[in-house]
Amino acid sequence: MYDYTAFDAAFVRARVAQFRAQVARRLDGSLTEEEFKPLRLMNGLYLQLHAYMLRVAIPYGTLNPGQMRQLAMIADRWDKGYGHFTTRQNVQFNWPRLHDVPDMLEALADVGMHAIQTSGNTIRNVTADHFAGAAADEIADPRPVAELIRQWSTDHPEFQFLPRKFKIAITGSPNDRAVTRAHDIGLRMVTRDGAPGFEVILGGGLGRTPMIGKVLRDFLPEADLLPYLEAILATYNLLGRRDNKFKARIKITVHEHGIDALRDLVEAEFPRRRAAFGGADRDWLAAIAAQFAPPAFRDADPAPYHAARDADPVFRAWTDTNVAAHRHPGYGIVSISLKAHGATPGDATAAQMRVMADLAERHGHGALRISHEQNVILPHVPLAEIPAVHAALRDAGLGTANIGLASDIIACPGMDYCSLATARSIPVAQDIAQRLDALGIEQAAGPLKIKISGCINACGHHHVGHIGILGLDRAGVENYQVTLGGDGTETAAIGTRAGPGFAADEIVPAVERLILAYLELRDGPDETFLEAYRRLGAAPFKAALYPESEPRKDRSRAA
Amino acid sequence: MSRPFTPQVVTANALVAGDVVYLTPDGHWSRHHAEAELIEDPDRAAARLAEAAAQTGTVVGAYLAEARPGPAGPMPVHFRELFRAQGPSNYPHGKQAETRDV
Numbered sequence: 171m172y173d174y175t176a177f178d179a180a181f182v183r184a185r186v187a188q189f190r191a192q193v194a195r196r197l198d199g200s201l202t203e204e205e206f207k208p209l210r211l212m213n214g215l216y217l218q219l220h221a222y223m224l225r226v227a228i229p230y231g232t233l234n235p236g237q238m239r240q241l242a243m244i245a246d247r248w249d250k251g252y253g254h255f256t257t258r259q260n261v262q263f264n265w266p267r268l269h270d271v272p273d274m275l276e277a278l279a280d281v282g283m284h285a286i287q288t289s290g291n292t293i294r295n296v297t298a299d300h301f302a303g304a305a306a307d308e309i310a311d312p313r314p315v316a317e318l319i320r321q322w323s324t325d326h327p328e329f330q331f332l333p334r335k336f337k338i339a340i341t342g343s344p345n346d347r348a349v350t351r352a353h354d355i356g357l358r359m360v361t362r363d364g365a366p367g368f369e370v371i372l373g374g375g376l377g378r379t380p381m382i383g384k385v386l387r388d389f390l391p392e393a394d395l396l397p398y399l400e401a402i403l404a405t406y407n408l409l410g411r412r413d414n415k416f417k418a419r420i421k422i423t424v425h426e427h428g429i430d431a432l433r434d435l436v437e438a439e440f441p442r443r444r445a446a447f448g449g450a451d452r453d454w455l456a457a458i459a460a461q462f463a464p465p466a467f468r469d470a471d472p473a474p475y476h477a478a479r480d481a482d483p484v485f486r487a488w489t490d491t492n493v494a495a496h497r498h499p500g501y502g503i504v505s506i507s508l509k510a511h512g513a514t515p516g517d518a519t520a521a522q523m524r525v526m527a528d529l530a531e532r533h534g535h536g537a538l539r540i541s542h543e544q545n546v547i548l549p550h551v552p553l554a555e556i557p558a559v560h561a562a563l564r565d566a567g568l569g570t571a572n573i574g575l576a577s578d579i580i581a582c583p584g585m586d587y588c589s590l591a592t593a594r595s596i597p598v599a600q601d602i603a604q605r606l607d608a609l610g611i612e613q614a615a616g617p618l619k620i621k622i623s624g625c626i627n628a629c630g631h632h633h634v635g636h637i638g639i640l641g642l643d644r645a646g647v648e649n650y651q652v653t654l655g656g657d658g659t660e661t662a663a664i665g666t667r668a669g670p671g672f673a674a675d676e677i678v679p680a681v682e683r684l685i686l687a688y689l690e691l692r693d694g695p696d697e698t699f700l701e702a703y704r705r706l707g708a709a710p711f712k713a714a715l716y717p718e719s720e721p722r723k724d725r726s727r728a729a
Numbered sequence: 730m731s732r733p734f735t736p737q738v739v740t741a742n743a744l745v746a747g748d749v750v751y752l753t754p755d756g757h758w759s760r761h762h763a764e765a766e767l768i769e770d771p772d773r774a775a776a777r778l779a780e781a782a783a784q785t786g787t788v789v790g791a792y793l794a795e796a797r798p799g800p801a802g803p804m805p806v807h808f809r810e811l812f813r814a815q816g817p818s819n820y821p822h823g824k825q826a827e828t829r830d831v
Binding site: 196197199202203217218219220221222250265266267268269514585586587594596597600643646647648 | 742744745746747748749785786789790806807808809812813816817818819820822823824
């Protein structure tokens, strides 16, 4: 992974010192809250419902064990002993005190981390496929390019005050695990006549106006990436709306002007930008790429892995869901579920962080990833060592066998933490997971993505959930809308609202009815929920959600 | 005809700790909703909010929140204010985990 240069380290230290002085001036009254707020947001510090929240960037979800241990130390020393991994592959600390934050940032700088541009109308943390560099289906590791974009976008003077925040995602695999079509810019690594490049997707996004991104360029040569990105950002910076926050994202710019008009403007700007680059970015990308060289994979006999699968049904069930194919023979990708039934999705205690760091060091070539689905990945584990990894994970409460299943729920912090939320999302996820566990049906139901947001900003990606749940405030009461048929992969689709919302005590039974209906409706065990939905349409699923007509009318009035 | 005035409390977040605080009848800030002043007059509500908002070295984001009388003091009306008073509902590790009732 990328190691900071002396320049990077000095830059981050300077920002910590600057913020330390800003906090001191806020505390001694030299700065008002109005003056201080934009400064703290530039350093990832929000004021939420119960406390401050520090959002720390984990670039493209990549961590080393030392960094994970430092997150654990920060959680223990300045927070409440846990961290919350987010759908942006970041980590959030929910309880810092203002005067401790400079020390927290200093501790992050000690391990090459920071919280810069995790808020504000800037280019945010670049996200990537969490299996990058390991997946069997990958064309190329997208992380060197993601790192190049991170460096280019960090403190880029032209793009510090965009009309709105800006999110870039990149995948090197045709199987899109990075939700590229729901980002402001999605980059898919492709080749043409043997030459590497990108399909550039523009104007995707979720939130109050969900949009699937449109193809801006079907092939952009790799060498042109940064000037082309700069042309897009420069175009958006001038054209994007600043009169209405809710219409300021580039998806609205694309919607209002059309993708063809945007393309014309970007292509007109592109030559000017390209002329200014001069090739330095190409040289630097090569230097970055050298730091992402694959680890020295061993040729280990996988026999112990297969023997353990044959002998232990619990281990077999866990590997069925939590181990994915690796590009190197004899290796597997281990997904560690942070979704124990009834737990808060994405939370890990400091002790669990240390266990994961130790396992990465001992069995995984020192590599850790955070997925946008709020789990942790050990991307490079010899199959022979996976039984030992599983045993250690079980001892730490991290052995849940549910990756990709219905209880592997994305949930935003919702009204348990977030000042923007209109309803809670975590308790809904907890209750659904516990109910599915009690029913014992989620293994039979197979791949099924439930995603929950506690407001229309859609941090929980509910629009692209096979079953999406949106929590709202209806006349002072929590109410939950259900969307069906969403998809965040290469066949991306925005889910369709099923009908009237459900009260808090109705939503779990409603989801249960949906899953039971699917089990009845499907062609066979190989037909997934999404496939069945696409084959049958919404009607039979709506019938399961709203089994009686009279209560339906009542709900309609209430919603 | 204007709507009848709903009783309110002044609430904010503490500047340093960030936690939820309430303005008490004697003008101090309490971490406990039940110790808040239940304001039943719109003029006094506006005046108290102005006093709170001026305390920029102590609190952030003061506002008026609806409340109602309870056996031990004012109680929240909206569920958002209930969560602010108690702490997160996913598991008790906010104010509800402390020894004193809120």
